[in-house]
Amino acid sequence: MKKSIPPAQLKKEIHQALKHFHTVQDPPDNMLSNLVLVQEAEKSEAQSSKRYCVNVVLEKGLKQLGIYQSEGMQILRKRFLDRKSFAEVNDELGFASIDRVKHKQSNAFSELAQIIWDLEFAARNALITAQKSKLEAKGYTQLFGIDKLHDDLFQLLTAEGSPWVATLVGIGGIGKTSLANFTVRRVIEQLHYHDVVWLKISEVDRGGRPYPTPQTFDKLIAQLCQKMLPALSSQTLQQERLFHLQQLLKSQRFLIIIDDLELKEDTAYLISELVTLANPSRFLLTSRTKPAPHAGSQSISLPELTETNSLALIRHYAHEIGFEEAAKANDEALLPIYKLVGGNPFCLKHLVNLAMHRPLKSLLDSLSKRPLISGNGMYQHILKETWLGLSNDAKTVLAVMTLATEDGMDAEQIAKLSDLPDARLWPAINELIGRSLLEIRSSTLWDRTYGIHRLTELFLRSLMNGGSNDEHNDL
Incomplete structure (x- = not known):
């Protein structure tokens, strides 16, 4: 699809499309055929030609034009749909001269172009919104280094x-x-x-x-x-x-x-x-x-984040979760986090979350006791520290999420599998979202589905298997 057509160009295309209103062949690109309005008409008018769908859009525009400018609508209908000359239109509508009809026709084209442009703008926005709704819900508010x-x-x-x-x-x-x-x-x-x-x-x-x-x-x-x-x-x-x-x-x-x-x-x-x-x-x-x-x-x-971008991510995420001490900390205070895990956003965010609940020095000392090799071993070690700080209800919900399909699981399914009442379920869900352990996969006004990151799922399966996968580093 092409970008939105400005009203001035749209006016020319409308003129050409009206001149060919009775043509049998499908219209070329410069006669409205690329409009979202036309494509939407093709969906609703099954097996109809593109020419017919362009005419449907023109008819819709003329109908709206007639609501507040009846003369302009009549002129365009008589001139192009009824194929009458300026002289015939002048006689039928009783204008003072043919020049007056031409002037009113030009104004009518401008008004019709604006009407169709407004309809197209609304249709494009609706289509963009519909397509974005099919994506996974955004798990970020800002990206760094990309x-x-x-x-x-x-x-x-x-x-x-x-x-x-x-x-x-x-x-x-x-x-x-x-x-x-x-x-x-x-x-x-x-x-x-x-x-x-x-x-x-x-x-x-x-x-x-x-x-x-x-x-x-x-x-x-x-x-x-x-x-x-x-x-x-x-x-x-x-x-x-x-x-x-x-x-x-x-x-x-x-x-x-x-x-x-x-x-x-x-x-x-x-x-x-x-x-x-x-x-x-x-x-x-x-x-x-x-x-x-x-x-x-x-x-x-995708390489790891640089030191500068890693520190920017740490401060941004810390501010998001209300950890202002970290958000306002200088580079010297935050560098040990980066030096320990490198520029992996998943690990950086989880370490910041852990540091909100535990003193950073003792946390980093604890994590440094075992070398954090790249791969699954590193994630397992960090997530184990996070797991230890969760409430029992949050742990129950997280364990249930290993049963989710690729599309995620809604709150009703989580409640049924976890056997938690709403009074305990929602605090657990909010706790997990706040700790970046639960992702919103899709979201509407009335419903949401949730999922977990694949690394989190691997960690949970490791727990269920007695921790036997702790040392794998093949990811």
């Missing part, structure tokens, strides 16, 4: 050609999901895609064992069909699902985000399959492992 990466990813996602599959690569907790969410929201503002789909896909079973790679792909296709082709039966064979999905992705431009891939073999296999489904649609993956080069694919690696 300006160049954000611009690179934005350019890649709005390019007219290859690569058709983009992969954000980085260790767990580095901010891949946040960068993807932030950038896709900017892409949506451009209405570059017909629609967006956000998916999380489990690569392991409840016992933590990896699914076979083809099965992961089958699960992905099933989820996509459920969201994009809801009329397709769940009993449809995989090859038929692929055929219908490919037809849709090749006929319209979709952006599909597949978040939080872990396994190297899955990422490589998915890219090889997704490239065949893409163009003009595009896929954005987030992965902890860098895929091998593949035609039609490109990866962007």
Whole structure:
């Protein structure tokens, strides 16, 4: 979709579209056919031509014009819909001269352009809001150190050609999901895609064992069909699902985000399959492992935050949670946090949260007793310290969240599985959100779903297995 058309240009396009009101062929791009209004009309007017849908928009505009400028509406209808000359319109409406009709027609075009522009503006905003609602809820208020990466990813996602599959690569907790969410929201503002789909896909079973790679792909296709082709039966064979999905992705431009891939073999296999489904649609993956080069694919690696950006994040997050001592602390006081865990946002935030409840020196001394190797071992160690400071109700809710699907779990489901009454459930949920352990996956005025970060889930499964995974560092 193109950017919003200014009223002056829209006036010219309306004039051309009215002149061709009775033409059979579909209109070119400069006759309103790129308007969101027209595309919305195509959805509601099944099997109708684009010409018919442009005319529907013109009729709607003329109807509104007639409410407060009846003469202008009549002139445009007689001139273009009834195909009458200026002289005929002048005689029928009793104006003083043909020049007077021409003057009123010009004014009517300006008024009609403003009406259709206002309708288009409202339609675009509604579509942007609808597309953003399909993304995971924002888990951030400000991002640090991502300006160049954000611009690179934005350019890649709005390019007219290859690569058709983009992969954000980085260790767990580095901010891949946040960068993807932030950038896709900017892409949506451009209405570059017909629609967006956000998916999380489990690569392991409840016992933590990896699914076979083809099965992961089958699960992905099933989820996509459920969201994009809801009329397709769940009993449809995989090859038929692929055929219908490919037809849709090749006929319209979709952006599909597949978040939080872990396994190297899955990422490589998915890219090889997704490239065949893409163009003009595009896929954005987030992965902890860098895929091998593949035609039609490109990866962007996320490094750790620099010292400056890490300290800025610490102060910003400390201020958000009301930890003003840390928010106002100088660099010398905060540097030990960065030196201990580096520039990993997930670890930095959890250490700040811990420091709000425990003296920083004793906390860092405790964490320094065991080397914090990169990977799962580091997260396990930090999250264990966080776990010890939680209320029993918060621990109960967190344990329940390991049963959540990729789309998350609502409060009613959490209450049922945790057996906690509202008076204890909501304080526990708020405690976990405040400690950055519970994420809001989707949010509306009436409902919310919750989920946990994959690193948190790994830690909880480690606890359930007696801590046997504490030393793994393969993530």
